Amino acid sequence: MSIKNKTGIPYYITTPIYYPSAKLHIGHAYCTTIADTLARFKRLAGYDVFFLTGSDEHGQKIQKTAESAGVTPIEYVDKIVASFQELWKRLEISNDDFLRTSEKRHHEVVQEIFRRIRAKGDIYKGEYTGLYCTPCESYWTELQLDENGCCPDCHRPVEKVSEEAYFFKMSKYADAVLKHIEENPDFLEPKSRRNEMINFIKRGLEDLCISRTSFDWGIPVPDDEKHVVYVWFDALSNYLTAIGFLDDPEKFKKFWPADLHLVGKEIVRFHTIIWGCILMALGIELPKKVYGHGWLIVEGDKMSKSKGNVVDPILLIEEFGADAIRYFLLREITLGQDGNFNRDALITRINADLANDLGNLLHRTLNMIDKFQGGILLETSGETELDSEIRSEALKTVEEYYNLMETMQISDAVKTIWTFISRANKYIDETMPWKLAKDESQKQNLANVLYNLAESLRIVGILISPLMPNTARKIHEQLKISEPFEKITIEDAATFGKIEKNHEVGKPEALFPRIEIEKPEPVQKAEKKKSPAKKSEEELISIEDFSKIHLRVVKVVTAEKIPETDSLLKLTVDPGDGDIREIVSGVARYYSPEELVGKNVIVVMNLKPTKIRGVVSQGMILAAGKGNKLEVLTTEMPVGAKVK
Numbered sequence: 001m002s003i004k005n006k007t008g009i010p011y012y013i014t015t016p017i018y019y020p021s022a023k024l025h026i027g028h029a030y031c032t033t034i035a036d037t038l039a040r041f042k043r044l045a046g047y048d049v050f051f052l053t054g055s056d057e058h059g060q061k062i063q064k065t066a067e068s069a070g071v072t073p074i075e076y077v078d079k080i081v082a083s084f085q086e087l088w089k090r091l092e093i094s095n096d097d098f099l100r101t102s103e104k105r106h107h108e109v110v111q112e113i114f115r116r117i118r119a120k121g122d123i124y125k126g127e128y129t130g131l132y133c134t135p136c137e138s139y140w141t142e143l144q145l146d147e148n149g150c151c152p153d154c155h156r157p158v159e160k161v162s163e164e165a166y167f168f169k170m171s172k173y174a175d176a177v178l179k180h181i182e183e184n185p186d187f188l189e190p191k192s193r194r195n196e197m198i199n200f201i202k203r204g205l206e207d208l209c210i211s212r213t214s215f216d217w218g219i220p221v222p223d224d225e226k227h228v229v230y231v232w233f234d235a236l237s238n239y240l241t242a243i244g245f246l247d248d249p250e251k252f253k254k255f256w257p258a259d260l261h262l263v264g265k266e267i268v269r270f271h272t273i274i275w276g277c278i279l280m281a282l283g284i285e286l287p288k289k290v291y292g293h294g295w296l297i298v299e300g301d302k303m304s305k306s307k308g309n310v311v312d313p314i315l316l317i318e319e320f321g322a323d324a325i326r327y328f329l330l331r332e333i334t335l336g337q338d339g340n341f342n343r344d345a346l347i348t349r350i351n352a353d354l355a356n357d358l359g360n361l362l363h364r365t366l367n368m369i370d371k372f373q374g375g376i377l378l379e380t381s382g383e384t385e386l387d388s389e390i391r392s393e394a395l396k397t398v399e400e401y402y403n404l405m406e407t408m409q410i411s412d413a414v415k416t417i418w419t420f421i422s423r424a425n426k427y428i429d430e431t432m433p434w435k436l437a438k439d440e441s442q443k444q445n446l447a448n449v450l451y452n453l454a455e456s457l458r459i460v461g462i463l464i465s466p467l468m469p470n471t472a473r474k475i476h477e478q479l480k481i482s483e484p485f486e487k488i489t490i491e492d493a494a495t496f497g498k499i500e501k502n503h504e505v506g507k508p509e510a511l512f513p514r515i516e517i518e519k520p521e522p523v524q525k526a527e528k529k530k531s532p533a534k535k536s537e538e539e540l541i542s543i544e545d546f547s548k549i550h551l552r553v554v555k556v557v558t559a560e561k562i563p564e565t566d567s568l569l570k571l572t573v574d575p576g577d578g579d580i581r582e583i584v585s586g587v588a589r590y591y592s593p594e595e596l597v598g599k600n601v602i603v604v605m606n607l608k609p610t611k612i613r614g615v616v617s618q619g620m621i622l623a624a625g626k627g628n629k630l631e632v633l634t635t636e637m638p639v640g641a642k643v644k
């Protein structure tokens with residue numbers, strides 16, 4: 001396959017517009033990073049890209065928060081939205097527009113959409129009595145609530161509200177949207193989300209309440225200004241505003257229907273069903289694709305302010321740089337699935353993949369060109385099997401990468417690049433340029449190898465440019481490629497041999513410094529070095545050895561702190577056979593004495609007694625610990641039960 005630039009083909013990609021209700025966290029940054037990478041890839045592939053993000057500023061929640069902060073809603077959102085824009089800048093997000101729903105251009109569009117649908121008879125006035133979740137800005141029916149009668153999305157209480165309101169005839173479009181989802185397999189991805197939406201519609205769509213009178217921070221309903229437009233109706237319309245729905249028909253024609261609405265999985269319903277019905281009522285085509293990505297999870301839980309597990313992207317960018325964070329998010333998480341954010345895993349990736357694999361390849365290559373050929377890439381001629389292999393691997397990588405990126409398999413595309421980087425590092429080890437340099441008769445071979453390495457790096461630089469724009473630019477600059485960085489396209493990567501002969505490269509500069517991980521205790525270090533396979537026989541224990549340890553469930557009867565110590569508790573435990581005994585345990589930093597009394601815990605019964613702070617300790621209670629956390633192992637099993 002030959003890769004040709006898709007010159008001039010329009011491509012419209014959007015992220016959701018974010019609520020300015022709190023600071024953005026790394027989960028939001030995940031969504032925007034994926035969209036940015038796809039937008040950059042499409043530009044690289046020649047498309048005429050329009051990439052939109054923005055802020056969803058209206059609604060009761062914002063109004064209440066602003067009131068309690070003693071400011072007006074617009075003062076409140078102005079400040080937070082500025083912090084979004086700052087974050088996107090620091091993360092190298094290349095959006096072509098940033099839409100704020102508080103802007104005049106957007107008000108006009110929403111009001112016009114409202115007018116058109118009302119004129120058609122698909123918006124009518126009625127009385128709304130329903131259950132409303134303020135944090136999610138969502139109405140629910142009894143049937144949709146969770147098992148505790150709370151919001152099925154955020155599981156917080158809903159309020160009963162009753163007021164005059166406008167309704168949108170969603171029920172009229174339910175069948176058509178269902179048909180659209182069923183007949184267009186590309187419309188909603190990943191496939192797993194399709195069935196969810198199909199079932200949702202099949203359970204029956206009610207008309208949607210699209211106005212509120214209980215607050216006024218929103219877009220007024222045209223000709224009935226005591227109502228404001230429902231925030232989702234308002235927000236979804238942003239995708240039309242930004243491409244000139246009302247004021248730039250040419251631009252609108254060029255970019256609509258959108259190629260991709262990239263959204264989190266919990267808002268797929270709004271983007272397929274509600275948005276689908278609104279567009280059908282307007283007589284406008286539906287977007288080509290809605291893709292529902294998974295969530296970034298921290299220690300098994302979705303990030304949220306109330307759970308206190310929010311990871312601040314600005315702090316991460318300051319510590320590790322934007323490209324490292326982008327790389328981690330794109331490589332570590334399979335699009336469509338949930339993925340874990342973990343600091344240790346991030347550092348491991350930076351050290352192994354970025355500092356080591358990529359950084360070393362660049363450094364070694366430029367260093368050798370400098371040392372052996374005075375920084376000049378000489379004329380190539382003839383080639384060995386290894387040379388032709390590295391060339392064909394490079395081109396195969398470009399093709400695989402291109403196909404994977406076109407089908408949004410981003411993490412696989414990243415892996416493909418790194419497989420090639422490893423191959424190139426191996427090529428250095430196999431060809432041993434330092435040996436060739438010592439042998440006059442190998443001069444041509446050396447020139448070939450160094451040229452192939454520089455070309456490989458040039459291609460890698462292009463492929464990583466959508467993921468890590470800064471690093472790509474640094475590679476481009478260190479190789480001193482004459483073409484301006486902004487003009488490079490995917491076609492440039494699909495040709496091996498573009499660097500001119502006698503081209504002078506630059507001096508190597510480190511791309512990523514290695515991150516020092518806190519040094520473990522010497523004992524742990526010694527243990528870590530040994531892989532299980534290498535452990536000597538005597539370190540392994542047999543089942544007989546293990547059975548020598550008597551583990552028993554006991555009840556903690558009394559507990560008290562041992563004076564003048566911070567960490568020790570004296571426990572009296574009952575093993576159920578009358579043999580009440582005392583145990584000294586080092587858990588006082590993690591448990592108060594009262595917390596342990598009455599608990600069934602596990603004790604090593606046949607540990608040699610030992611005197612600690614004047615108390616004879618007859619056993620040891622089991623606990624699990626990591627870092628600065630420790631938990632005593634408790635059980636529901638009755639006292640006296642054996643642990644085996």
Ligand code: MSP
Pocket residue numbers: 015016017018019026027028030031056235236237262263264265266267294295296297302303
């Ligand atoms: N304002 C609406 C969207 C309106 S679009 C017309 C909204 N805003 S949001 O700020 O709550 O969320 C914006 C996006 O961030 C959603 O796609 C959501 O899934 C995503 N994320 C929020 N937390 C996330 C993670 N922990 N992980 C991944 N994405 C997450 O919804």
